[in-house]
Amino acid sequence: MQKFFGAITVLLCVFGGYMWAGGNLGAIWQPAEFLIIIGAAAGSLIIGNPPQVLKEMRRQVGMTISGPKEEREYCMELMALLQVLLETVRSGGFKSLDKHIEAPEQSPLFSRYPLVAKDYRLVSFITDNLRLMAMGQMSPHELEGLLEQEIDAIQTDLLLPSRSMQRTAEALPGFGILAAVGGIIITMSAIDGSIALIGYHVAAALVGTFVGIFGCYCCLDPLSNAMAQRVKRDMTAFECVRATLVAYVAKKPTLLAIDAGRKHIQLDIKPTFNQMEKWLAEQEG
Secondary structure: OHHHHHHHHHHHHHHHHHHHOOOOHHHHOOHHHHHHHHHHHHHHHHHHOOHHHHHHHHHHHHHHHHOOOOHHHHHHHHHHHHHHHHHHHHHHOHHHHHHHHHOHHHOHHHHOOHHHHOOHHHHHHHHHHHHHHHOOOOOHHHHHHHHHHHHHHHHHHHHHHHHHHHHHHHHHHHHHHHHHHHHHHHHHHOOOOOHHHHHHHHHHHHHHHHHHHHHHHHHHHHHHHHHHHHHHHHHHHHHHHHHHHHHHHOOOOHHHHHHHHHOOOOOOOOOOHHHHHHHHHHHHO
């Protein structure tokens, strides 16, 4: 809703101000200029990025526009899942987790928490590192270093779409100038025409510059920034898992290990310790 309101504000202020100053919206509709700018931007994205980055970009754009859903419930499910996994290890050893971490999509334990289960990256992060912990003794410091490196690698990959879109946004004014230069060439070829015709071609050429600047600063740049913030917000779930596993390896009680992870959740959705304890007790019951 917030992003929709922001988009409406931009459109009303930019085009409303243009019309208030006496501008004609029809003059901005220049399909050839739009084709040059949008086509150049889309082509540069395709040339400069591998298929997996484009696929992830499409996913992140959809998530950014639709907005976050059930974030608090997601975090509560994550903490409940971690508690069940760690209690299973404490009571039966890592061997008791084999059937769950080898095929988490078929595990009844993971299926109890659907919001977490459908996040395949996080599930893979949890199962891979539980498997690593099961292979032998590892100090908390060593485990923390490995988890931090993995989280950094995941975050770097997930930030590639927003960085690529940011570079495309920075290029949009240049694409606008490209379209404008093409319009000036057309204008110069009709220099022997009437003043009205020359004025029409110059106005059409300037639309390219307008569209390029508008697309950069009012569309793609804010969208790429929102995508990057969305990724950094999502990475708090990985930080929560990291802190929980490190605290568990440091021989902390399960509840305190879960609380170590809780501290990494975003402030606006982070439950209090009492809320977390009550939720975990309800899940056990």
